Amino acid sequence: MQGILINAASLLLMIALGYLLKRIGFLRKADGGVISMIVLNLTLPAAIVVNLSRMDFQFDQLFMIIAGIGLTFLQLAVAWWFSRKSDPLARSFVMFLASGFNIGNFTLPFVQSFVPAGIPPLSMFDMGNSIMLAGGTEVVVDRMGKTKQAFDVRKVALQLLKSVPYTCYIVMFLLGIFHLRLPAGVIQLIQPMASSNTFLSMFMIGLYLELQLPKSESRLVWKTLLIRYGTGGLFILFFLLLPLSALDQMILCLLAITPVPVFGVINAVKKGAAAETVGFCSSISFLISLPLMTLILLLFQK
Secondary structure (H helix, E strand, O other): OHHHHHHHHHHHHHHHHHHHHHHOOOOOOOHHHHHHHHHHHHHHHHHHHHHHOOOOOOHHHHHHHHHHHHHHHHHHHHHHHHHOOOOHHHHHHHHHHOOOOOHHHHHHHHHHHHOHHHHHHHHHHHHHHHHHHHHHHHHHHHHHOOOOOOOOHHHHHHHHHOOHHHHHHHHHHHHHHOOOOOOHHHHHHHHHHHHOHHHHHHHHHHHHOOOOOOHHHHHHHHHHHHHHHHHHHHHHHHHHHOOOOHHHHHHHHHHHOOOOOHHHHHHHHHOOOOHHHHHHHHHHHHHHHHHHHHHHHHHHHO
């Protein structure tokens, strides 16, 4: 238990360090964009390859891909129900920020720090999650908002193929199925990049952290967070009743309370939401998720 708490405090320190350096003017929020590019295109792909390099995928884990898609649909349905009487802009805000799972920038480095054995099922889940984040969620939101946007498979596929992490998932998934291994020299070469993924991801969160919110938007933000984490709590109760391994149950419970995903932020702003309000909601979700996910780990360690 002590080790988990110290590790969680270490992650919080990384976030606090990024926020502090931004506040004193040593770094700027814009610097987070540079770190984000490094994480998404270098350290995160390296972490995926290293963590999955010695794992053999089992076909019974394929349900995680379906879960990544299906749970997002359930989140969207709940978010739509509780925002159905709101104006279109507020409804899209709630649906985008109350759905989806932040895996690459938060859950993967979190699991990488605490439970490396959970990377394979987490990776399978993220394959389905990425399909929704890459375009599926936007189509559902527009459909429920009664716009005429059609689901463009080619657009979603192209966006996924442009994603370096997703491409790494697919390559490592295929290698695992056929029991193939990357040369040990390759793993050793990229290990330093993989090891830096947790720090850079958490530090980036600190740079993006926003703790100021216009009072007029506070009700919308707290309503969205209540829907997101309330739905997550119901998911956890459901997962604990399923006949799954303890590892799969733990990963699913951690996923149920992940922060707002980056794509949710992007899509909400694209639909017209104020960037400051979206940024505050996203930032607070990180501060909520970290202690809740730590609590989940502590409960599963008993």
